[in-house]
Amino acid sequence: MNNQRAEATRSEEITRYFHQLLKSSGEEGDIGFTKFRTVFDELMPIQQEKLKSITGTQFESLLNEGSMISIGITYRDRNINFIESKDSGEVDYKLWNIYAREYDRLNQILNQMSRDIADRFDGIPLKATMGGLIGKIDHVKEYFEMVISHRVVAENAGIGWRGKNQLTIHEKFSCAIRFATIIVPYPLSMSDRSESKCGSCTACEDVCTFIKNRDILPDYRENCRRYMLFLKSKGIEKDICGKCIKACYQSSIFKEVFSLRS
Ligand code: SF4
Ligand code: SF4
Incomplete structure (x- = not known):
């Protein structure tokens, strides 16, 4: 079997296994592959150091041969409605917490799936982005050294493009999708990078002044962190907001195209 066929076969096996996991957990999602080196080159220097420490003695061979598997699973349509719901006139933080708990549930499923895929295909799982940290740091910059993007x-x-809200926008699921990653030590069939399709859309900028002013703020992500702290003071249980996800899914130029299960 030549190299390309071996890569294709392995990629198909991984994809098939991921879809089995999705089916058995009753979730919806997507998967894609890219080169380890491509990701490494794009990470912040501090995250590159973290990736080196995670991969240890495998790092050099991963740079030459390795791949990264991106897996994503989606929220449900109804979860999105709970974000900043104002059905009673006031913001309903209790309903918002249903979305917050779903964020936590998706993270746990992703963590289990990434472990399962890593075990089966000789990989290293990188967990979904952790919650619970925003109140333990003084500035969002401290957060970047703890995670790989x-x-x-x-x-x-090729799973989605970088939106104006800085989230990954999937063609079908909008940004109502959460991710984990698995590093594997061999080449896979790579997908093409997704280029932005946001165009003239401003739905996320219209609901968040931090996004709208991201080019003139010192670091809009710090404003975002502080807003999440404010939400926690209102009883929100996790490090979430989600307004820019709701705006993208329900009000963007793609609102008729995006779809999540109910
Ligand atoms: S999560 Fe909330 S505060 Fe942060 S960028 Fe999105 S809408 Fe703005
Ligand atoms: S709301 Fe519109 S501009 Fe913002 S990320 Fe979604 S598609 Fe892009």
Whole structure:
């Protein structure tokens, strides 16, 4: 079997297994592959150091041969409605918490799936982005050294494009999708990188002044972190907001195209 066929066969096996996991857990999602080196080159220097420490003695061979698998699973349509719901006139934080708990549930499923895929295909799982940290740090910059950007992996793996809200926008699921990553030590069939399709859309900028002013703020992500802290003071249980996800899914130029299960 030549190299390309071996890569294709392995990629198909991984994809098939991922879809089995999706089916058995009753979730919806997507998967894609990219080169380890491509992701490494795009990460912030501090995240590159983290990736080196995670991969240890395998790092050099991963740079030459390795791949990254991006897996994503989606929220349900009804979860999105709970974000900043104002059906009673006031913001309903209790309903917002249903979305917050779903964020946590999706992270746990992703963590289990990434472990399962890593076990089966000789990989290293990188968990879904952790919650529970925003109140333990003084500035969002401290957060970057703790994580590897799943968005960089997902975008290079062709799963979605980087939206104006800085989230990964999937063609079908909008940004109502969460990610984990698996590093594997062999080449896979790579997908093409997704280029932005946001165009003239401003739905996420219209609901969040931090996104709208991201080019003039010192770091809009710090404003975002502080807003999440404010939400926690209102009783929101996790490190979430989600307004820019709701705007993209329900109000963007793609609102008729995006679809999530009910
Ligand atoms: S999560 Fe909320 S505060 Fe943060 S960028 Fe999105 S809408 Fe703005
Ligand atoms: S709301 Fe519109 S501009 Fe914002 S990320 Fe979604 S498609 Fe792009």
